[in-house]
Amino acid sequence: MSSRPALLALSPSVDFALTRLSGLAALGPDDEAALHEAAQAFSVIPARREILKEGDPIRQARILLDGWAYRSRILPDGRRQILHILLPGDLVGMCHQSTPVALTTMTALTDVVMCPAPDPCTMGKGEGLAEAYAASRMLEEKHLLHQITRLGRMSASERIVDWVLETGERLAAAGVAPADDFALPLIQEMIGDMLGLTSVHVNRMVQAMLRDGLLRVRGGRATVLDRKRCEQLVDYTRRRFAR
């Protein structure tokens, strides 16, 4: 969490959300003001707590101001799939249905700070925000599609490298951390549940890639050691252009 000295107790920092959203669309002063105002109605969810349960009604769209969360589904025999990771600046529950319902359970991975997403319709202007929201939804769909490609057509080590690069880029886009070195609040079992692998195999692959000098995933931290080789392993540049 970043600091804003005097006001911390009154409203949390909006920096990550602002950085991410203004990377998606040009925001005006009203957009920024609306965000600051919305942040005053923030709430904090402790790590490991469920934020939404599958089937819950969605009261309002929210912005994740700080922390990590994940959406997951659990099969009846206990197998778990982590579907999507939510990072600072991400939007939650954006949909225009009259009685929307959560499609999946969402859980806090770290302590999480959220606030209501300012509604561009009720604001006078706010076109910048509306545009950013739309772009954010597209980006989320893009991540889901990437996740499908990863699981369907990539090997274990490709999946890991690909996901680390993607996540680093997302964190950098929100100003949370550099793309090549960031805190990673996921244990290996969760990485496995996300990438369709067992924790044992994640462990072996991670070690192999460390030996190869590709990347280090250890001690709650991910570090890209050789970006060039990582990128060419998963053809990452091609995808950046496709942004």
Next chain:
Amino acid sequence: MSSRPALLALSPSVDFALTRLSGLAALGPDDEAALHEAAQAFSVIPARREILKEGDPIRQARILLDGWAYRSRILPDGRRQILHILLPGDLVGMCHQSTPVALTTMTALTDVVMCPAPDPCTMGKGEGLAEAYAASRMLEEKHLLHQITRLGRMSASERIVDWVLETGERLAAAGVAPADDFALPLIQEMIGDMLGLTSVHVNRMVQAMLRDGLLRVRGGRATVLDRKRCEQLVDYTRRRFAR
């Protein structure tokens, strides 16, 4: 394709779209009229032709009136992932960005009939359509999330059964075919590319399931032979409630 005798040449049938959308929200007479009008601006895309290419600007949202299409991504070494199947009544390119861009290539699987999606904003009323569009987007997201779960945490045979059940249900919801027996315009290689398997393995699994009396996937047709056992194999009922 279904028939509407005298008018076929002027505008195609809207039946599938109407059936699907009114299952998602209550449509009024204006909604229905708007759909009929939009259908006059229909276009036909022959099988195998690309409908959209990754990166193409999206001119307008469209409705798939008839036929099958798919969204896919191809890795540089030739591996292909089929991300999502589009069926009659599905919406394409719904997004509120000012300059939206196609995230993935989309290809016609059969001959396809499309028309512009009537815009609820420009109509006087059209709240029913707007609601149906929102529900449709949620449903599409649900399918992408399911696809992730399938690929990440299901065995080969589970993936096949699960996908056949889901597709049958979607076709039934649009009034295209009964959920247990429908034309399947996918060769086994495509089923493999969709479910993260090789065509050889799809073939073996399909044969094994036919021997077991679970389902038949052959000759361009899928038939659920024992729905009860299929459903319990993939815990399908649980998911229907979660709708």
Next chain:
DNA sequence: CGCGTTCTTGACTGCTTTCAAAGATGGTGG
């Protein structure tokens, strides 16, 4: 009838899982 596509089959390889146990790590309370 001939050709190209799709399906089928077999043998072999190998990536990933499974099971089990030992080794680190970090936080807590004495």
Next chain:
DNA sequence: CCACCATCTTTGAAAGCAGTCAAGAACGCG
């Protein structure tokens, strides 16, 4: 400051699911 506990990581051996390669059979179409 250290013992202790729970959690997380690491390791090994064995098994299994799915992939690969290659060739033959079936199918559909012109």
